[in-house]
Amino acid sequence: MKVATFNIQNLFHRHTDMVELEYEIKSEIWKEEFESLFSKSQKTSLDYNRMRELANLLGFHQAPHTSYLSMKNIEGSLHVKSSLQVMETKASYLSNWNGWTRLKSVPITKKAIFNKAKVILEVDPDIVLLQQVENRESLIQFNKSFFKNNQSTYSEIMHLQGNDGLGLGMGILLKKGYHIKSVKSFSNEKDAKGRLLFNTDFQKYKIKTPQNKTLHLLCCQLAGESESDSLRRKQANKIAEVYSDLLSQGAENIIIAGTLNAPSYAASTSTILETGVMDIVKHDSFDVMLDSGNDSSYFRMGAYRMGVNIKQKDYLLVSPILFDKVEDSGLNRKAIWPLKKPEWETYDSVENEKDAASEHPLLWAEFKLEDSIRLYKKSA
Structure with missing residues (x-):
């Protein structure tokens, strides 16, 4: 057995609360590693690759994570868009609601x-x-x-x-x-x-x-x-x-x-x-x-x-x-x-x-x- x-x-x-908490904890470790690599007088190609990864993780080159989902009615179709995906589903012509809603989780x-x-x-x-x-x-x-x-x-x-x-x-x-x-x-x-x-x-x-x-x-x-x-x-x-x-x-x-x-x-x-x-x-x-x-x-x-x-x-x-x-x-x-x-x-x-x-x-x-x-x- x-x-x-x-x-x-x-x-x-x-x-999302768990994701944000983990990001806060990890970001301190990422910052220390980035600073350590950045201060090296001679950097290898692996060092530069890792610095690029850390830069993305720390949000240097990307928009910060959004926890909101935007929805808009366009010609009878409900368009749903987030930073994670784009999808289209049919909506009633009587529905003309536009707005956003808070996401509770991320995939x-x-x-x-x-x-x-x-x-x-x-x-x-x-x-x-x-x-x-x-x-x-x-x-x-x-x-x-x-x-x-x-x-x-x-x-x-x-x-x-x-x-x-x-x-x-x-x-x-x-x-x-x-x-x-x-x-x-x-x-x-x-x-x-x-x-x-x-x-x-x-x-x-x-x-x-x-x-x-x-x-x-x-x-x-x-x-x-x-x-x-x-x-x-x-x-x-x-x-x-x-x-x-x-x-x-x-x-x-x-x-x-x-x-x-x-x-x-x-x-x-x-x-x-x-x-x-x-x-x-x-x-x-x-x-x-x-x-x-x-x-x-x-x-x-x-x-x-x-x-x-x-x-x-x-x-x-x-x-x-x-x-x-x-x-x-x-x-x-x-x-x-x-x-x-x-x-x-x-x-x-x-x-x-x-x-x-x-x-x-x-x-x-x-x-x-x-x-x-x-x-x-x-x-x-």
Whole structure:
């Protein structure tokens, strides 16, 4: 059984608020890189090419992103135009409305969508937990477009929207033989002051495996780095409480997966790790292509591990009993564009930032689950 978790950062379209926030964060990195290249006394052709890319990203040579859509009635046809596309649809002759409307989302590039699927297809998990999925319809279409005619067909799909209102819901895909027995969302959970505890969501799945084993999956996305540490701590406390309750009820196979938005040493999420849950990156089988050059032997504070010097925000945490059943594990970051050093090998289809599948890696682990006695009796 192979389980993966992936903060996919939406499938086909992303809310404009998220795009603008990410641009603000990245622009500081782009500015530093541009200034560094610009100050070099001798520049290579690669330096000039990169400066041109950065100039476009920083808006030196292009109109700034517009979040508005213009509409105009011309001779009975409604003409719709944005910075992204032009299309024409028929409108009633009685309708003579001209104006504009605010766009709530922008489309993700075809290359980026393809690379999102490529990451999942390469790992080929039996169960994949996805964070930041805009809606169920998109998840169904994503599955149909990339997995339906593949041996990696996912037969069960679930999507639950959270509290954010920005299309950052969570989804789960399961292959044939794996069945969702129950699901619970903690989106209505409130803190001591009566406010919603999870600004996105925290979800609990009960899965039946082909080996007739029960698997409990706790999928989460905690408050972002720009948000309060105290809020993240409260959210982490609830997750730790649910995990501990499952252990007290005799559950053995438990996974906590998702984006905690904090490094492993952070106090705000310490209550989760203090339950005794095990981080998959610490398993001997954990494998990932290392950073290039000297960075392959470097261990940055807050990174996943030595040679994997990207800041850890995403986790695949498993109960001690399940940790002993791990046969293989790893991390796929081939569709992440390195904004700055350290660098690592990427897919040929990732040529720039816009082609990146996500800013997050996919984490996975493969477990050996022996068939239960009850299953043998049933098949006898």
